[in-house]
Amino acid sequence: MKKSLLILFMSLMVQTGLALAETANEIVVKADLKMRGQSSYTEMTMQIIRPTWTRSMSMKAWTKDQDYSLVLVTAPAQDKGSSSLKRFKEMWNWVPNIERIIKIAPSMLGQSWMGSDFTNDDLINQSSIVVDYTHKLIKEENFDKTLCWVIEATPKPNAPVVWGKQVIWISKGEYNMRKVEYYDEFEDLINTMSTFDVKILGGRKIATRQEMLPADKPDQKTVLLFHKAQFDFDIPFEFFSQKNMRDLRI
Amino acid sequence: MTPEFTVRLAWRNIWRQKRRTLITAGAIAVALLLSLVMRSMQEGSYSHNLDNATRFYSGYLQLQDSGFAENQSIDKLLPADQAFVERIRSIRGVTIAVPRLESFALGAAGDRSKGVMVMGVAPQAEDAYSGLAERVLKGRYFTSEDEKAVLVGGKLAEYFSLRVGDEFVLYGQGYHGTTAAGLYRVAGIIHFPNQQIDARIVYLPLKTAQALYQTGNQVSAWVLHGNAVKEIPALEKSARKQMGKDVNVRDWADISPELAQQIGLDRASGMFMILVLYGVVGFGLFATIAMMTLERRREFAVMLATGMGRAKLQVLVVLESLFIALTGVIMGLVLAFPILLWFYYHPIQLTGNLAETFEEMGFEAIMPFSLAPELFAGQILIVLTLLVICSLYPVARIFKLEVAAGLKGNL
Numbered sequence: 001m002k003k004s005l006l007i008l009f010m011s012l013m014v015q016t017g018l019a020l021a022e023t024a025n026e027i028v029v030k031a032d033l034k035m036r037g038q039s040s041y042t043e044m045t046m047q048i049i050r051p052t053w054t055r056s057m058s059m060k061a062w063t064k065d066q067d068y069s070l071v072l073v074t075a076p077a078q079d080k081g082s083s084s085l086k087r088f089k090e091m092w093n094w095v096p097n098i099e100r101i102i103k104i105a106p107s108m109l110g111q112s113w114m115g116s117d118f119t120n121d122d123l124i125n126q127s128s129i130v131v132d133y134t135h136k137l138i139k140e141e142n143f144d145k146t147l148c149w150v151i152e153a154t155p156k157p158n159a160p161v162v163w164g165k166q167v168i169w170i171s172k173g174e175y176n177m178r179k180v181e182y183y184d185e186f187e188d189l190i191n192t193m194s195t196f197d198v199k200i201l202g203g204r205k206i207a208t209r210q211e212m213l214p215a216d217k218p219d220q221k222t223v224l225l226f227h228k229a230q231f232d233f234d235i236p237f238e239f240f241s242q243k244n245m246r247d248l249r250i
Numbered sequence: 251m252t253p254e255f256t257v258r259l260a261w262r263n264i265w266r267q268k269r270r271t272l273i274t275a276g277a278i279a280v281a282l283l284l285s286l287v288m289r290s291m292q293e294g295s296y297s298h299n300l301d302n303a304t305r306f307y308s309g310y311l312q313l314q315d316s317g318f319a320e321n322q323s324i325d326k327l328l329p330a331d332q333a334f335v336e337r338i339r340s341i342r343g344v345t346i347a348v349p350r351l352e353s354f355a356l357g358a359a360g361d362r363s364k365g366v367m368v369m370g371v372a373p374q375a376e377d378a379y380s381g382l383a384e385r386v387l388k389g390r391y392f393t394s395e396d397e398k399a400v401l402v403g404g405k406l407a408e409y410f411s412l413r414v415g416d417e418f419v420l421y422g423q424g425y426h427g428t429t430a431a432g433l434y435r436v437a438g439i440i441h442f443p444n445q446q447i448d449a450r451i452v453y454l455p456l457k458t459a460q461a462l463y464q465t466g467n468q469v470s471a472w473v474l475h476g477n478a479v480k481e482i483p484a485l486e487k488s489a490r491k492q493m494g495k496d497v498n499v500r501d502w503a504d505i506s507p508e509l510a511q512q513i514g515l516d517r518a519s520g521m522f523m524i525l526v527l528y529g530v531v532g533f534g535l536f537a538t539i540a541m542m543t544l545e546r547r548r549e550f551a552v553m554l555a556t557g558m559g560r561a562k563l564q565v566l567v568v569l570e571s572l573f574i575a576l577t578g579v580i581m582g583l584v585l586a587f588p589i590l591l592w593f594y595y596h597p598i599q600l601t602g603n604l605a606e607t608f609e610e611m612g613f614e615a616i617m618p619f620s621l622a623p624e625l626f627a628g629q630i631l632i633v634l635t636l637l638v639i640c641s642l643y644p645v646a647r648i649f650k651l652e653v654a655a656g657l658k659g660n661l
Contacts, residue, residue, distance in 0.1 A: 050426075050427070052325070052426075053325075053427070055427040055428075078428065078429070079428075079429050093421065095421060095431040097431060098419060098431050098432060098433035099433075100358070100419050100431075100433060102356065102358040102363055102419055102421050103358065103361055103362070103363050104363060105362070105363045105364060105365075107364075107365065108356055108363065108365065111356075111365075112423060114429060115423040115424075115427035115428070115429070116427070
């Protein structure tokens with residue numbers, strides 16, 4: 001009995017020790033899992049803010065593992081029913097008013113998603129940060145009064161990615177991505193995403209407001225607000241199909 | 251000695267050496283002829299081809315919203331209503347104004363997609379202006395103002411394996427963040443010699459494009475044309491004045507800088523050739539004038555000794571050089587003018603590879619000539635400048651001539 005307790009204690013020690021020496025890669029994996037879990041469902045509002053106009057969109061998103069995701073637009077009326085589907089490396093858009101599915105060419109992944117400051121890649125291909133990049137811990141720094149690890153992510157050779165580099169701030173302890181800087185292949189800053197309003201949503205403490213700011217247009221941004229979330233539920237692979245993307249009417 | 255007498259004396263003097271005068275004047279004439287033909291051909295083809303090439307895309311000028319040039323945003327548009335058209339009419343020298351709505355979209359057909367350049371055009375006005383209907387290889391041109399039909403470039407059609415009558419999807423970002431999505435029939439396949447354009451271009455009727463991008467009655471550019479290429483600066487000035495600050499007036503060279511560079515390079519190489527030619531002729535003229543001065547030192551000394559003023563003698567020698575140059579210029583013009591006139595009315599038709607190169611640049615495969623007066627004036631000015639430089643020598647020489655030594659012939 002005593003012996004087994006000792007072993008338990010020692011193994012706990014080892015685990016904590018390991019936890020203390022977490023690698024950058026493990027941190028990123030944890031942060032990604034926190035936001036998406038084995039599966040996730042979120043309801044969001046997107047506000048596109050421009051100097052002369054603003055526009056608001058509501059949507060629902062589902063993900064499963066690292067390879068499946070589906071985003072459905074629920075408002076405004078004219079875009080209602082539009083959806084984006086990602087399966088592994090492929091991406092499609094369903095455009096209800098012409099009743100057609102459009103396959104998004106890889107070269108279009110860096111283009112704006114529905115006119116926002118988020119790219120197709122940012123929104124629908126979030127797991128890319130885990131799969132396609134190598135990670136390096138560069139420092140620790142405060143962001144929004146929270147101590148964060150700052151991790152530099154560089155794309156793996158031949159990875160189908162849009163960015164030349166990403167720098168990510170992940171809060172210590174909570175594993176929330178608090179800030180991401182997106183750089184192009186010439187190391188110029190293109191976009192900065194910052195997250196705020198850490199709250200409990202779907203049983204997890206996550207940042208419920210994301211702001212994407214393009215570096216060269218200081219007077220515009222896109223804000224993503226999370227209203228509802230659910231994690232780690234059962235969802236069949238068939239959910240992420242072209243047929244379902246067309247039929248979704250939720 | 252009256253001025254008339256000086257003139258007559260100078261005229262007689264140059265014919266004392268008939269052959270030399272004729273050869274020198276002939277050299278000037280040939281140089282003038284060659285450079286006139288070359289420059290006339292260059293300028294003629296620039297203005298003709300510019301008139302042609304600009305019709306397809308840039309126009310002489312374009313009016314755009316002041317924010318459009320930066321990133322060609324679909325949010326930065328100009329009105330297309332009657333009031334705005336009236337304002338355009340108030341620009342002096344505008345002969346044609348056609349509206350266009352240019353933007354980007356994702357083109358999709360079957361399992362493929364690709365970024366394409368979308369051009370919304372007013373079907374009739376555009377055809378009258380740029381001859382778009384003639385570029386249709388297969389299928390037909392637009393038949394109505396708002397039909398849901400597209401014309402696609404040949405290379406683009408190849409990429410999507412499109413045939414006339416197939417479905418084609420355009421998907422992108424519309425006005426103020428709306429979604430632009432449209433399903434169209436391929437009405438025709440058009441051919442552009444420029445391959446980059448051929449692989450990207452999709453034409454829509456203007457109203458269809460406005461519906462796709464949800465822009466209402468707005469356009470990305472008003473394309474303006476005038477009477478002649480040389481009137482562009484005046485046109486531009488008037489346009490700026492009439493349209494005010496919110497409207498960006500851009501000329502063809504700003505919109506198609508590669509075309510402007512091409513012309514600039516060609517013009518510079520022509521100028522260089524002419525410089526070399528006149529350099530050679532200039533030395534010939536100088537040799538003749540130098541000889542005319544040196545061999546007549548004794549004669550000059552006698553004239554000075556018998557009371558002729560140095561200034562008058564200098565005038566005489568300059569007049570002689572001028573007569574040689576003018577004889578050359580007149581001979582050159584007499585030779586050149588009929589040739590230029592002939593080619594002005596019968597432009598050279600290019601064939602073979604050269605013709606293809608021309609067509610690929612969006613030019614017509616002909617070499618028209620120009621009869622612009624400033625061309626002639628320019629060449630004559632060059633000859634006269636040469637003359638002034640050359641006659642500095644005899645003038646200086648006469649100024650320094652010592653009468654006594656000259657009389658004795660000890661020089």
